[in-house]
Amino acid sequence: MKLFIYFSILLSFVSCAVNQSIGLTMPDQQNGNISSESNNKIINQAGQNSTIENFKITNDLKPISLNVNVIVLRRDNKSQTNFDLKNTEEKQLLIDYFDKMNTYWNNFKNPSDLTGCYTGTDFYPDSKIRFKFNYIELVDSYAWNYMNSGADLSAKKYNGLSPSESWYLSDLDKKLAADPSIPKGVFLYLTMEGRNFDELNKAKGKGFHLNGIEASQFPSSTNLERTSSVNIPNRYLKYLWHRYQAPIDHKTSWSETRNWHLGDAIGTAHELGHTLGLSHNNQYHGANKCQYSIMSQAAGHARNYLQPTEVLKAHKNLRESNLIQFVTEDSFLGNTFSINKSEIWSKKQRFYSNLKLEDNVVLTISEPVILAPQAKVIFGKNAKIIFTKNGKLIQPNNVEFSNFVNKTATSITKS
Ligand SMILES: [Zn+2]
Incomplete structure (x- = not known):
């Protein structure tokens, strides 16, 4: 019951996991404060040279793009068991949801007080990293149901949910990576709770109460041919709830609850931080101690900032890890x-x-x-x-x- 109360208040639980460790979190869903005004305050000059070690993000840099293949998994060909890319409303919702990843990563807000975060005075409003999403539908009943990983969100059993070289989709990772028709990119799987799906689908999301755990895989600096995957369970069930049940429960409209749905995107934007090699902690602060960081998991944190050292860490991983496979061919910073x-x-x-x-x-x-x-x-x-x-x-x-x-x-x- 307590879970449901939180659910009603916060609209969702979004959690995440890196490799084998999983943590629960209830993030702030208020993400309307993103400002681009700070873009005007950038300090560095155009076209400057630096050594690789002294690299700084400057306003004149052209962003580089990481391909992310959104794999919309379906149980079968007969029934609708995930977002339908031929359905205009659902396709647009997916596009708007994933577009928010770029909004987050390009519009960091400079906190007025960095206590607990980082002691530097530098600030990057834009990571200069973009995500390019490709949407791919795939019928695969085994992959569709993340419970085949051994995870059971109802029972708070999260083992198996996290992408790794031995997780339940490792064969599919390899198969898709070898498919020349699919762009080289990170695989982001939209998986589903198989056990309760039919019931929740029939009830248009009524009774949906599953924790929004999401999980991502750190890059590898030793196996540069390795795949990188992200597991995002139950978004479609959550959509059904937002679309049909939440407007009734909260006496509001779909245009309002659609924004609630998009509010969950902060959790996935955080997961992509893990994909880029970032953790909840770093050399400047412990896990979840910086209340502004997009890499914080803690409830109520603003999560609209990323400290410069972490932005640079992501860029280093884009140069030196298996992520080098997934950056678009024409990506060029220009420095x-x-x-x-x-x-x-x-x-x-x-x-x-x-x-x-x-x-x-x-x-x-x-x-x-x-x-x-x-x-x-x-x-x-x-x-x-x-x-x-x-x-x-x-x-x-x-x-x-x-x-x-x-x-x-x-x-x-x-x-
Ligand atoms: Zn996390």
Whole structure:
């Protein structure tokens, strides 16, 4: 009963889990305070160079886009068991819901008091990370029912719900990743409570009381070919409740309860933070201690801010983890990374920036480095690139990279 009271007040429970650990939370559903006015206050100059270590987000950077495949799972071909992409109202609701991910990640609000959060004075209104959603319907009765993972939300049994290399959809992860008709991207599965579905569907959501647990998978910096998945259960059942039952229960209209539904998007925006490698805690504060952070799980927190160090952590993961597979081919920030000392690059990585080798720098590269098709590699005086082992410069489509500036006959050697 207590659960239902909370449910009525807060409209939903959204929770999340990373890898194997799951926590419950009841986030603030008030997300109407997002402001873009702070966009005007950005401090950094356009076109500046930095080293990779000193990278800062500047207003002039062009955002880079992460492909996210929203897999709308269906139990069968006969009945409607999830959002119907041919239904204009439902398709638009899904689009509006996922569009909010970009609203959150591009409109951070600068808190007036950072007590408990972070001591820096810097602030980024825009992560310069966008999510590009592709919607894919898939009939798969086993995948559709997350209870096949062993999880049972009614019984607060969350084991199995979290995407991992051994979770119940690991075979499907691999199968979809190998399908050339599907864009390379994060898989975000819209799964369902199979046991109560028919009853709740028939009742148009009446009696819906399931906790809104969501779960996401951290990126991997060791297996760059690995998939990344997110599990978002029961959104369709929640939609039925918002669409048909909530207006009755709360004596209001669907145009109002539709906004309640979209209010749940903050939970999924938080999950995508996990996908980008962010946790509830970081080197500046403990779990859920920053009341403004989008990565807080705590009830009543504003969750419309992300501290600069975390934004940069996400960008680092977009360069160095398995996420390099999922960024759109034309993603290019437009800045220039200065390489000002000789280095050996022995890990595969991807840049969305120009690279400038300063005078006399020798860069030894032993694994592939992926560069944006628009990027340039600029050589200073006597600067050199030496390729060893698997070292090469390529574009995201595997075409050899060749946009060099000030390259001489001795600039690039292979050994
Ligand atoms: Zn979380």
